[in-house]
Amino acid sequence: MLSLGLSNRPKLSPETFRLLRDVIYVRSGIAFAEAKTYLLETRLSRRLEIRGLKTFEDYYYFLTYDPEREQEFTQLLNVIVTNETSFFRDQTQLDVFSKGVVPRIMEEKSRSGSKNLRIWSAACSTGEEPYTLAMLLMEAGLPAKGWTIEIVASDISEIVLRAAEAGHYDKYSLRNTPDVYQKKYFSNSADAFSIKESVRGFVRYKRINLIEANDTRSVIGFDVIFCRNVFIYFDDVSKKRAVSHLYDSLARGGYLFVGFSESLHNITRLFKPVSIDRSLVYQKA
Numbered sequence: 001m002l003s004l005g006l007s008n009r010p011k012l013s014p015e016t017f018r019l020l021r022d023v024i025y026v027r028s029g030i031a032f033a034e035a036k037t038y039l040l041e042t043r044l045s046r047r048l049e050i051r052g053l054k055t056f057e058d059y060y061y062f063l064t065y066d067p068e069r070e071q072e073f074t075q076l077l078n079v080i081v082t083n084e085t086s087f088f089r090d091q092t093q094l095d096v097f098s099k100g101v102v103p104r105i106m107e108e109k110s111r112s113g114s115k116n117l118r119i120w121s122a123a124c125s126t127g128e129e130p131y132t133l134a135m136l137l138m139e140a141g142l143p144a145k146g147w148t149i150e151i152v153a154s155d156i157s158e159i160v161l162r163a164a165e166a167g168h169y170d171k172y173s174l175r176n177t178p179d180v181y182q183k184k185y186f187s188n189s190a191d192a193f194s195i196k197e198s199v200r201g202f203v204r205y206k207r208i209n210l211i212e213a214n215d216t217r218s219v220i221g222f223d224v225i226f227c228r229n230v231f232i233y234f235d236d237v238s239k240k241r242a243v244s245h246l247y248d249s250l251a252r253g254g255y256l257f258v259g260f261s262e263s264l265h266n267i268t269r270l271f272k273p274v275s276i277d278r279s280l281v282y283q284k285a
């Protein structure tokens, strides 16, 4: 295996940067500006080392033609995307979900006789978000009185999905978790907190690339979609594609939550922006 120190680390030329940037963009929607050349160079140099490749051109050919190109692309995503997340991220939005949106949907559905609540945590990273949603619903007394809940957790990266499925976390992931939830829904050993089976049982995992209609078409009819903190990696074209796929996956009247600092302004007119307790949620009309 090659060991590449800082001085003899391979350089990423502008031409090869463009080739790699295009591969990443076409396959994931993630947009890298030219100013990020150095970032890509430093983050990917370890991948070259692991694959025993000498230059970024070799790496580009590996990603394009090698029989292991799919596995390598997953590893690449893992080093270029921040998978940062935590349990109970953005409490204000979660309150809007559990105290505003869920009761509205239940009331609406009760009238139509359907008692199934379907939630999708798209781009769920290591699973803290879907498990948080499951705990909130359980704390609200669901499933009960004939109601069933189903939560789909998806991400483009198989690596984070495997971690989500395993359900073991360190203390840092629980930094925003109220004590009562920690005690009730986690079992803990010396070095890890594990989500209890009673919570895990509601969550189903699936690899889904949000810009691929073929992927998103396999998941439809949701009452609520959480798609938070992924649009920050996309340009407007990727955002528009992903948002129209999410729209198609929502049931009529369903709600979409995007990240606290993200907005669909100028991206789509498909949704009706609804303000609940001063938080913005998007509703499929």
Ligand SMILES: C[S@@+](CC[C@H](N)C(=O)[O-])C[C@H]1O[C@@H](n2cnc3c(N)ncnc32)[C@H](O)[C@@H]1O
Residues within 6 Å of the ligand: 028, 029, 030, 077, 081, 082, 083, 084, 085, 086, 089, 122, 123, 124, 125, 126, 129, 154, 155, 156, 157, 160, 208, 209, 210, 211, 227, 228, 229, 230, 233
């Ligand atoms: C910062 S995490 C967000 C996790 C969680 N939603 C939250 O807000 O805490 C961003 C996630 O988006 C995923 N991602 C990036 N591009 C994607 C795509 N095209 N389709 C699906 N997921 C994608 C990454 O793998 C990563 O796990």
